[in-house]
Amino acid sequence: MQMVNVSHLVEHFHMKVVSGDKGLSREIAVTDLSRPGLQLAGYTTLYPAERIQILGMTELEFLQTIPEDVVIERLSFLMSEETPCICIARNLELPKEVLAISNERGVPIVQSHLATTSLVSKLTNYLEDRLAPTATMHGVLTDVYGVGVFILGASGIGKSETALELVKRGHRLVADDAVEIRETQEGLLIGTAPDLIQHLLEIRGVGIINVMTMFGAGAVRNAKNIDMVVQLELWDQHKHYERLGLDEEKMKVMDTDVPVITVPVRPGRNLAVIIEVAAMNYRLKRMGYNAAVHFSKRLTDTIEDHDSFL
Incomplete structure (x- = not known):
């Protein structure tokens, strides 16, 4: 999880700091926002002080209906030690007395030109x-026909060489060796490369190559959703490998279950082509066509027809 403070918001959304400059380093620890209408109306129980407090036109219109000393009292209540900042939509303004309290307590008050609904959506x-929760996993992440394929396997099994062949075939590299994964929402994993090794690929016997320099900007991308996992392992003649594809295995990456296929590696197998086919098959399944299910149905119908003939 990355650290976010108020200054990051100000820079990213081009906000204006109205007061409380010394509190710009305050950390934001939760994604939830608060529109403190109840607190402004006088209900101060269960105040979510750890959230960014959003004041829009509705809140400020309400403040004009109550005495000025009450306005100052209730707005000052919002400026607790835990409150990251107060964000005002539509560049609306607060009384000068409130700004003085903000400077005294070090709680930033910032203005945004955005409408309240838009501001809440963008901030969220x-x-x-x-x-988002983050983790780093050893593997190679590629974009194959728009499908984020996360290639796993023991060190030296050929993950990077397979990724190089995929790049040569027109696909894109996201990360090699170490993949930083963020779970931005339930069921959505986004993989990126650490800045130090971005666009780099290690090929044993050759060394480190820069994929973007060698193959062009179209051969890389900075981030990609992880849609499926391809597990490479040495061929074991005593192990049963999936041949029909009726049973879809899952692998838990962080808190999300991701489809996984196990591909046995032995001389003569073109792993890049196999992964291409796996990616295309994944897309077909998501579009509603499953070749294995279709074949199973045809086989069942053939057997039933044969039994009825007998």
Whole structure:
């Protein structure tokens, strides 16, 4: 999880800092936002102080209906030690007395030109992305026909060489060796490469190559959803490998179940072509066509027809 503070919001959304400059380093630890209408109306129980407080036109119109001393009292209540900041939509303004309290307590008050609904939506998306749980896994992430294929396997089994062949065949590399994964929402995993090794690929016997420099900008991408996992392992003649594809195995990556296929590796097998076919088959399944189920149905119908003939 990355650390986010108020200054990040100000920079990203081009906000104006109205007061409380010394509190710009306050950390934002939750993705939820608060529109403190109840608190402004006088109900101060269960105040979510750890959230960003959003004030829009409705809240400020309400404040104009109550005495000024009550306005100052209730707005000052919002400026607790835990409150990251108060964000005002539509560049609306607060009384100067409130700004003085903000400066005294070090709680930033920032303005945005966005409408309240739009501001809430954009802030939520930004925080969910930045505060998403993260993990780093050893493997190679590629974009094959628009499908994010995460290639796993023991060291030296050929993951990077397979990725190189996929790049030569027109697909794109996302990350090699180490993949940083963020779970931005339930069921959605986004993989990226660490900055230090972005666009780099290690080929044993050759060394490190820069895929973007060698193959062009179209051969790489910075991030990709992880749609399926391909597990490479040495061929074991005593192990039963899936031949029909009726049973879809799952692998838990962080808290999300991802479809996984196990591909046995032995001399003569073209892993890049197999992964291409696996990616295309994945797309067909998501579009509603499953070749294995279709074959099974045809086989069942043939057997039933034969039995009825007898």
